[in-house]
Amino acid sequence: MAVAAKWAFCAFLGIMLLHILAILLFTRGFLLTRSELSQYSHCSDVDESPCFSPPRDQTSNGSCWNKPVVDRLVIIVLDAIRFDFVAPSTFFAEKKPWMDKLQVLHEFASQNRSSRIFKAIADPPTTSLQRLKGLTTGGLPTFIDVGNSFGAPAIVEDNLIHQLVQNGTRVVMMGDDTWIQLFPHPFVKSYPFPSFT
Numbered sequence: 001m002a003v004a005a006k007w008a009f010c011a012f013l014g015i016m017l018l019h020i021l022a023i024l025l026f027t028r029g030f031l032l033t034r035s036e037l038s039q040y041s042h043c044s045d046v047d048e049s050p051c052f053s054p055p056r057d058q059t060s061n062g063s064c065w066n067k068p069v070v071d072r073l074v075i076i077v078l079d080a081i082r083f084d085f086v087a088p089s090t091f092f093a094e095k096k097p098w099m100d101k102l103q104v105l106h107e108f109a110s111q112n113r114s115s116r117i118f119k120a121i122a123d124p125p126t127t128s129l130q131r132l133k134g135l136t137t138g139g140l141p142t143f144i145d146v147g148n149s150f151g152a153p154a155i156v157e158d159n160l161i162h163q164l165v166q167n168g169t170r171v172v173m174m175g176d177d178t179w180i181q182l183f184p185h186p187f188v189k190s191y192p193f194p195s196f197t
Contacts (some may be wrong), residue, residue, distance in 0.1 A: 023073075030143065034139060034140075034142055036155075036157045037138075037157050037158070038156050039157075039158065040158045040162060040163075040166070041158055041163070066182070070114070073153060076105075077132075077135070077175075079081055079127075079128050079131060079176070081102075083099060083119045084096075084098070084099045084100070085093055085098055085099065085100070085101050085102055086100075086102045086105050086106060086117060087100070087105075087106050087109075087117055087119075088100050088106070105117060128176055128178045128195065129141075129152050129178050129181075129182070130142075132178060132179065132182055133155065133182065135160075136155065136159040136160045136183075137155060137157055137158070137159045137160075138160075139157075151181070152178060152181040152182055154181070154182060154183065154184050155183065157181050159183075161183050161186050162186065164186075165186040170188045171186055171187050171188060171190055172187060172189045172190070173187045173190045173191070173192070174190070174191040175191075175192070175193060176192070176193065176195050177192035177193060177194055177195055178195055180192045181194065
């Protein structure tokens with residue numbers, strides 16, 4: 001009887017250790033966290049780069065960016081929309097009821113050479129917060145970011161919005177209030193709408 005109890009205790013202890021190891025591996029591997037660098041790139045970083053040989057002249061507004069090709073740029077990000085709702089589908093042979101319903105974007109892209117439609121494929125789980133962080137910082141979103149979707153902290157690392165504002169570009173936002181959560185200050189004007197409506 002004592003031997004059976006000893007084996008039962010050892011089996012229980014082994015199972016508990018196995019569970020602890022599994023939880024540790026899961027949290028270290030699946031729920032990755034990112035280290036955010038609070039530094040921003042500047043024009044002086046170009047001179048220090050071993051990959052860049054000729055020094056660039058700064059433009060008239062003091063930035064090290066090339067002169068813009070266009071005066072204004074409008075970027076429309078449509079989150080959680082089927083691509084064949086915007087552009088004609090090549091997947092289905094026959095036209096489905098939802099296809100090609102937002103024709104204004106497709107017409108604009110086909111008539112005007114300065115317009116483009118891009119398709120982004122996101123791996124699940126996906127939230128607006130994760131996609132916006134990925135688009136603006138160039139980083140890969142993590143599963144742990146899903147928990148931050150309801151009250152996201154402001155982005156403190158280098159990002160596209162910061163670089164545009166730093167180089168004298170006026171940035172206006174209209175849309176999901178997640179943008180305001182991530183970037184509370186840089187917009188000249190903002191027209192946020194609640195995310196969950």
